[in-house]
Amino acid sequence: MEHRQITVIGTGYVGLTTGACLASLGHRVVCADSDAGKVERLRRAEVDILEPGLERTVRAGLDSGRLTFVKDTRGAVAEAEVVFLCLPTPMGVAGAADLAAVEAVADEVRDRLPRGCTVVNKSTVPVGTAERVAALLGRPDVTVVSNPEFLREGHAVDDFLHPDRIVVGAADTDAARRVADLYVGIDAPRVLTDTAGAELAKYAANFFLAMKLSFANNLATLCERLGANVDDVVAGIGHDPRIGGDFLQPGPGWGGSCLPKDTHALLRVCEESGVEFPLLRAAIETNVEHQRRLVERVAAGCAGADGSLRGVRIGLLGLTFKAGTSDLRDSPALAIARQLRERGAELSAYDPALSDLRPDLGDLLTITGTPLEALDGARACVVLTEWPHFRDLDWEAVAGRLGTPLVYDFRNVLDPVRLDRAGLSWEGIGRSL
Numbered sequence: 008m009e010h011r012q013i014t015v016i017g018t019g020y021v022g023l024t025t026g027a028c029l030a031s032l033g034h035r036v037v038c039a040d041s042d043a044g045k046v047e048r049l050r051r052a053e054v055d056i057l058e059p060g061l062e063r064t065v066r067a068g069l070d071s072g073r074l075t076f077v078k079d080t081r082g083a084v085a086e087a088e089v090v091f092l093c094l095p096t097p098m099g100v101a102g103a104a105d106l107a108a109v110e111a112v113a114d115e116v117r118d119r120l121p122r123g124c125t126v127v128n129k130s131t132v133p134v135g136t137a138e139r140v141a142a143l144l145g146r147p148d149v150t151v152v153s154n155p156e157f158l159r160e161g162h163a164v165d166d167f168l169h170p171d172r173i174v175v176g177a178a179d180t181d182a183a184r185r186v187a188d189l190y191v192g193i194d195a196p197r198v199l200t201d202t203a204g205a206e207l208a209k210y211a212a213n214f215f216l217a218m219k220l221s222f223a224n225n226l227a228t229l230c231e232r233l234g235a236n237v238d239d240v241v242a243g244i245g246h247d248p249r250i251g252g253d254f255l256q257p258g259p260g261w262g263g264s265c266l267p268k269d270t271h272a273l274l275r276v277c278e279e280s281g282v283e284f285p286l287l288r289a290a291i292e293t294n295v296e297h298q299r300r301l302v303e304r305v306a307a308g309c310a311g312a313d314g315s316l317r318g319v320r321i322g323l324l325g326l327t328f329k330a331g332t333s334d335l336r337d338s339p340a341l342a343i344a345r346q347l348r349e350r351g352a353e354l355s356a357y358d359p360a361l362s363d364l365r366p367d368l369g370d371l372l373t374i375t376g377t378p379l380e381a382l383d384g385a386r387a388c389v390v391l392t393e394w395p396h397f398r399d400l401d402w403e404a405v406a407g408r409l410g411t412p413l414v415y416d417f418r419n420v421l422d423p424v425r426l427d428r429a430g431l432s433w434e435g436i437g438r439s440l
């Protein structure tokens with residue numbers, strides 16, 4: 008297969024991974040981003056997100072001469088055979104996907120796209136967006152194709168190179184096949200469909216994952232009441248391939264930059280289409296209710312005589328929305344922290360991905376440089392992100408020098424036997440309380 012001249016617009020974790028990985032497959036790739044500082048850093052292979060293998064792939068692309076970074080989006084598309092749109096589609100009015108960035112770029116490049124080129128949308132967008140982009144471009148010679156991404160943050164490069172499927176939607180199968188063929192040498196089923204099918208597959212995937220997690224979290228609550236261990240129950244169902252054991256770890260609710268925004272956007276689409284999808288609404292509401300319940304659990308354990316958390320020090324372990332990333336967007340840890348703070352708690356938090364970055368979280372909490380600092384004098388310790396090394400903290404030092412906080416392990420990462428030996432009381436999630 009011939010290698011192509013490709014332009015990727017947007018260098019977030021999806022765009023940058025797409026650009027660098029397509030270059031690693033042999034294509035010539037120009038990545039465009041409107042942030043001049045970011046472009047400069049990427050030209051030096053400086054990647055500012057925590058994404059294993061990405062920096063190495065970017066460097067290899069730069070060294071091969073097949074990967075370049077530019078600020079000028081219009082200039083970047085001038086030679087392109089294929090243009091990938093990898094732009095943010097944040098939550099907009101009433102939960103709908105905000106397509107402003109996609110539309111602005113379509114407008115910007117309209118008259119610079121070479122004759123007969125293909126525009127591929129990778130951003131998560133509602134059904135009908137490919138047609139809308141085609142209408143905005145007003146270029147009958149340009150084909151607009153939908154090719155949603157299924158990359159997980161923290162695994163993006165690996166997921167790109169070893170996907171479980173490649174979904175491409177286009178009005179004609181040849182156009183879809185041409186885009187699927189860009190994934191040279193990647194062994195994965197190709198699902199070729201129309202644009203509506205591809206656009207909806209992306210939302211359906213994230214909705215299904217969110218539904219699985221809400222199921223797991225409710226199941227955990229049931230286990231706590233009935234005295235069962237959720238790990239055993241998940242093992243007892245997960246071997247059935249119709250169910251599958253992945254993505255059933257209970258936790259402090261699901262978050263991140265995708266699942267919350269995409270479930271809300273899909274709910275909005277359902278409302279607009281007059282379709283009732285009670286499971287979708289339930290998955291979202293369960294997440295909110297689950298977090299409220301966890302906050303209640305902490306409050307029940309350490310509220311003062313007046314029932315409030317005023318002045319109660321609580322140490323949080325983990326703030327990112329999951330381990331392996333420094334991303335705080337829609338983090339369940341922050342949602343729980345906000346509720347504890349609203350009840351008056353004094354919060355300090357340690358997260359290994361944030362101890363250097365120290366993002367400004369206002370008066371919500373103090374970020375510390377070590378876990379022990381976060382737990383110093385705390386009445387309770389709440390584990391909110393599943394960083395594995397929390398397991399190996401010096402729990403004797405916590406108990407001996409810092410007091411004996413009640414430990415709420417909402418990720419089930421700690422070893423209850425070790426905590427017990429250190430004289431600490433431990434409560435996990437989905438275990439009898």
Ligand code: UGA
Nearest residue numbers: 156157158159160254255256258261262263264265328329
């Ligand atoms: C998610 C999807 O998993 C990807 O397939 C998709 O491509 C991506 O969104 C996207 O639309 O771009 P990501 O946002 O990286 O990926 O996060 P996940 O790994 O799915 O985790 C989402 C949330 O669920 C996190 O808060 C995580 O801690 C939680 N989770 C996950 C659990 O509580 N338990 C689990 O067993 C798995």
